[in-house]
Amino acid sequence: MLSEASRRAGHRPGPKPRLSRAKIVQAAVDLGIEQVSIAAVAAALGAAPPSLYRYIDSLDDLVTAAVETVFAATPTPSPERGWRAYLEAEAATRLDLLTRYAGLVPEGSSGLAGIASRRFEQLVQGLMGLGFPVAEAVLAVDAVVDLVHDGAAQMARLRDPAEPSRLSAAMTASLELYSPGVRAAVVEIAEAPREHLRRKLGIVLDGVAARQAGWSGEPTSESRHR
Incomplete structure (x- = not known):
């Protein structure tokens, strides 16, 4: 059972979420690039916002990576x-x-x-x-x-x-x-x-x-x- 202090600090029971840059970027894409925020991505992943900064430098870095992911999945057409x-x-x-x-x-x-x-x-x-x-x-x-x-x-x-x-x-x-x-x-x-x-x-x-x-x-x- 969590201590009262842990509950007040907002700790969640169970294992901590496993994060990676790829998971964070994909969450940003899924949420909608135009509405991305660190808090929203963290909430979607069940993580604390500060933990994301182990994998990304800034919000701009995250948005740029999300756009790159979208374009990487949609290569330019063939001119044939x-x-x-x-x-x-x-x-x-x-x-x-x-x-x-x-x-x-x-x-x-x-x-x-x-x-x-x-x-x-x-x-x-x-x-x-x-x-x-x-x-x-x-x-x-x-x-x-x-x-x-x-x-x-x-x-x-x-x-x-x-x-x-x-x-x-x-x-x-x-x-x-x-x-x-x-x-x-x-x-x-x-x-x-x-x-x-x-x-x-x-x-x-x-x-x-x-x-x-x-x-x-x-x-x-x-x-x-x-």
Whole structure:
């Protein structure tokens, strides 16, 4: 039986939890990277918050490791099917990550920015392997990444966090500012935001194809919109 002093100190009966850096990082991923705190991860693992610092240096270290874990589980797509399918696959993967892990890769720290930069570099190298000049590869990847991140942020603002089946108060208020025809079109977007983002991506990739025709001297089969 625990002594009164032990109970007052908050000691729990039974063996102490076995911790490791991998377990701590995975707990951060499971909790949601955007909501990670040392206290929350410790509670999820049944451990005291100070004990985590035997395995991590800081909260920033933990978040960076969690982001690295997520990206390690989602490698960049293969360029074998051509540049358009390559960028479409990255857009789909990135959107899935951003919707499952809201706030993924907030580039406020050098560690997170470094992770984002490494993936960006890999994507650019993939396009260069398909014959893209470096400037065109950077432009194409940057356009797709910006589009997806902006689209994910818009999707997060569409719904009421307390009741996801309803539009958010901000979105509902903004609809009142549109004329009936525009309002109907915006409502369609709100009801199918992924399809809307897919169509926007198509416009961007059509632009990439048009530019490719210019610098390559002749259109390729991928210059046509699928």
